[in-house]
Amino acid sequence: QVQLQESGPGLVKPSETLSLTCTVSGGSISSGGYYWSWVRQHPGKGLEWIGYIYYSGSTYYNPSLNSRLNISVDTSKNQFSLKLSSVTAADTAVYYCARSSRSGYYTSPWGQGTLVTVSS
Amino acid sequence: QSALTQPASVSGSPGQSITISCTGTSSDVGGYTFVSWYQQYPGKAPKLIISEVSNRPSGVSTRFSGSKSDNTASLTISGLQAEDEADYYCSSYTSSSPSYVFGTGTKVTVL
Numbered sequence: 001q002v003q004l005q006e007s008g009p010g011l012v013k014p015s016e017t018l019s020l021t022c023t024v025s026g027g028s029i030s031s032g033g034y035y036w037s038w039v040r041q042h043p044g045k046g047l048e049w050i051g052y053i054y055y056s057g058s059t060y061y062n063p064s065l066n067s068r069l070n071i072s073v074d075t076s077k078n079q080f081s082l083k084l085s086s087v088t089a090a091d092t093a094v095y096y097c098a099r100s101s102r103s104g105y106y107t108s109p110w111g112q113g114t115l116v117t118v119s120s
Numbered sequence: 121q122s123a124l125t126q127p128a129s130v131s132g133s134p135g136q137s138i139t140i141s142c143t144g145t146s147s148d149v150g151g152y153t154f155v156s157w158y159q160q161y162p163g164k165a166p167k168l169i170i171s172e173v174s175n176r177p178s179g180v181s182t183r184f185s186g187s188k189s190d191n192t193a194s195l196t197i198s199g200l201q202a203e204d205e206a207d208y209y210c211s212s213y214t215s216s217s218p219s220y221v222f223g224t225g226t227k228v229t230v231l
Contacts, residue, residue: 046123046223047158047166047211047222047225052220060219101171104154104156104171105152105154105172105212105213105219106168106172106211107156107166107168107220108177109168110165110166110167111165112165113165
């Protein structure tokens, strides 16, 4: 079955760019029918949609992050990536990558999540 | 883009049934049948338990059921068990960008 795994630095300095990659196994990003999503969860808080990408490269971003956000896809590596620029302590969170259905708008499966701390 | 409204906490005794509400607007919950529910244990990733209002993915207990009326969706857990103690989030398609919105989350406590 499809599995997702986040990777990237766990510590980022303020004002720098947070970069994460999600590697998909057990299925192809290019198969269609799914969006590839990023979701974050601030410590002790709820879930927040960051955005998602289709294998063609079409992206949809949370308006609150739009100016700092870039999501890209590399179909040759079966990976998609997140870049969030000019980070502050408010961007400290667990970041999840996940697969979202285009037809049913539900999300499954999810990666295990990775904690990114913004601190000097 | 406002989060969907859920009660902060719901509790029940083993064997009882509980219901978690998820209130939105006609632009999300009320306008579409794309409501999903997720269960999250501490330190773990969310897990899909209900899709498209009332569909249960393979492997999810039949004790979980979903419904929707107007702008409010509901998740019912019947025959409450200790293992159901977790956080639960609803989500819906929304006509606003970026097309998905989560609920505020509900902590379920089994007394």
